[in-house]
Amino acid sequence: MILGIDYGTKKIGLALGDEETNIAMPWRIVENKSRVQILEELKKVILDYNITCIVVGEPLSSTSERTPQTEITAKFIAFLEKNISLPIKVQNEFFTTKEARIIMHETGQKKHTIDAHAATIILQSYLDK
Numbered sequence: 025m026i027l028g029i030d031y032g033t034k035k036i037g038l039a040l041g042d043e044e045t046n047i048a049m050p051w052r053i054v055e056n057k058s059r060v061q062i063l064e065e066l067k068k069v070i071l072d073y074n075i076t077c078i079v080v081g082e083p084l085s086s087t088s089e090r091t092p093q094t095e096i097t098a099k100f101i102a103f104l105e106k107n108i109s110l111p112i113k114v115q116n117e118f119f120t121t122k123e124a125r126i127i128m129h130e131t132g133q134k135k136h137t138i139d140a141h142a143a144t145i146i147l148q149s150y151l152d153k
Contacts, residue, residue, distance in 0.1 A: 037140040063103075076111075077110060078112050078113070079114075
């Protein structure tokens with residue numbers, strides 16, 4: 025299984041993806057309270073779901089340039105690389121939150137799951153490569 029992450033300073037969306045079927049699904053949202061808490065939760069997910077790779081969304085601008093959020097996310101990725109011994113891949117996440125809002129509106133899903141849906145779009149983009 026692959027873990028998809030939509031990193032945010034308040035909430036982190038998580039998605040799970042199967043490499044055999046190339047299908048990603050929204051999983052859950054983790055409150056971003058501290059790096060220690062995040063690391064504990066991610067390590068539990070890695071063990072429970074036999075995660076072999078992590079894909080983190082990289083927030084770039086519409087012109088593919090780095091933004092202040094890109095730098096924040098880069099620090100989170102560096103933290104993961106230092107503390108988790110799995111491959112960490114980066115996937116452009118431009119427009120994923122807007123796309124998740126559209127999908128959720130069309131399907132009548134609740135707004136509080138938007139970060140998990142954004143993580144799903146990030147992970148599905150990676151799996152589709």
